[in-house]
Amino acid sequence: MTWNDVLDLISLVLLVLAGALGLIAGIGLLRFPDALTRLHAATKPQVLGLVLIAIALALQVRSWTALLMLIPVVVFQMLTAPIAAHMVGRAAYRNGSLDVEVTRIDELAPAIAEASKEHGA
Amino acid sequence: MIRSVPVITAIFDGSPIGAVELVLVWVGGALLAAAAITAVIRIVRGPSLMDRMIAADVLLTTLVLSVGAEMIVNEHTNNVLIMIAITAVAAFATVAVVRTVSKQDRTAEAMLPPQTRSNELDTVTAPTRVAGRRGRRGTGESR
Numbered sequence: 001m002t003w004n005d006v007l008d009l010i011s012l013v014l015l016v017l018a019g020a021l022g023l024i025a026g027i028g029l030l031r032f033p034d035a036l037t038r039l040h041a042a043t044k045p046q047v048l049g050l051v052l053i054a055i056a057l058a059l060q061v062r063s064w065t066a067l068l069m070l071i072p073v074v075v076f077q078m079l080t081a082p083i084a085a086h087m088v089g090r091a092a093y094r095n096g097s098l099d100v101e102v103t104r105i106d107e108l109a110p111a112i113a114e115a116s117k118e119h120g121a
Numbered sequence: 122m123i124r125s126v127p128v129i130t131a132i133f134d135g136s137p138i139g140a141v142e143l144v145l146v147w148v149g150g151a152l153l154a155a156a157a158i159t160a161v162i163r164i165v166r167g168p169s170l171m172d173r174m175i176a177a178d179v180l181l182t183t184l185v186l187s188v189g190a191e192m193i194v195n196e197h198t199n200n201v202l203i204m205i206a207i208t209a210v211a212a213f214a215t216v217a218v219v220r221t222v223s224k225q226d227r228t229a230e231a232m233l234p235p236q237t238r239s240n241e242l243d244t245v246t247a248p249t250r251v252a253g254r255r256g257r258r259g260t261g262e263s264r
Contacts, residue, residue, distance in 0.1 A: 005138050012145035015190055019152030022183050026159025029179060035171040038163075042179045045156075049182065050208070053189035060193045069201045076205060080212035084178065084219075091219040092171045 007059050014056035021045040021052070035092040036103070039085060046081045050074060146194055153190060157183045174218050181211040 021044060028041025054070040093108065160183060163176035185207050188200050 001138060008142060009138070009145070011193060012142055012149065015149040015193055016145055016152065018186055019149040019156065019190070022156035022179075022186055023152045023159070025179055025182075026156040026163075029163040029176055030159050035169060035175065038172060038175050042175045042182075045186065046178070046182050049186050050189075050204075053186050053193070056193050057189055057198070060196055061198055066198045066201075069198055073201060073204050073208070077208045080209065084212045084215035087216045087219045088171060088175060088178075091222045095169070095171060095222055 007062070011056040011059040014052045014059070018045070018049040018052040018056070021049040035095075036089060039088055039092070043081065043085050047074075047078055050077050149190060150187075153183055153187050157187075170222055171219075174215055178211055178215055181207055181214075185211075 025041050025045045028044075029038050032038045032041055051074055054074050058067050058070055157180060160176045160180040164173050164180070167173055185204050188204050188207070192198060192200055
């Protein structure tokens with residue numbers, strides 16, 4: 001077993017881990033009750049799965065230029081994924097597509113009530 | 122080493138390590154396929170537009186992971202730019218769709234509690250309207 005074989009195996013194990021993460025997100029999508037909990041499940045492979053795939057690709061290709069190409073992928077995803085998740089959560093709250101029975105603590109509702117009182121709305 | 126697209130002949134050269142690599146590639150591919158199938162099921166079943174958008178996001182994430190997996194199997198980096206493009210499109214598509222969702226788009230009335238959700242939503246939009254970010258005072262639209 002050579003050094004190349006070890007790197008190949010590590011890379012493929014990371015690929016399997018990324019796939020498992022994606023499947024876990026899919027199962028969470030199917031089984032969680034409302035939009036916010038589904039959002040919680042969906043955002044896990046967006047960053048961690050992509051990081052695992054990028055590390056696996058870097059281990060498989062083994063060149064510095066490949067690593068330099070992969071870093072912007074991960075950085076860009078880390079910049080855009082929170083924005084999308086924030087927008088979805090905001091719209092889900094306003095839209096009423098959240099299950100109040102599941103939500104234990106709603107810290108936004110009192111803040112909204114106070115703000116409405118201040119503005120006389 | 123893994124070389125080319127005909128996976129079975131390329132990876133499996135008879136050695137034990139080649140067999141392990143073959144199994145790992147197929148397991149990883151099967152997991153990604155199952156993730157895509159679950160996302161599609163959630164897109165079909167809904168029930169609300171938000172759920173479908175989240176599931177579409179998961180589907181695109183799975184697609185990005187699959188593109189990366191293909192590059193790992195075939196040992197090249199030609200499709201990294203495609204990964205960047207898909208992640209960017211996924212994020213912007215989510216933001217764009219979510220911005221157009223209004224409270225009239227609720228299709229999941231059955232899962233709501235019997236309390237008057239609509240009045241609560243009016244108070245949600247009230248500070249925004251007073252602050253003048255959007256000049257549509259009193260129209261009753263959320264945005």
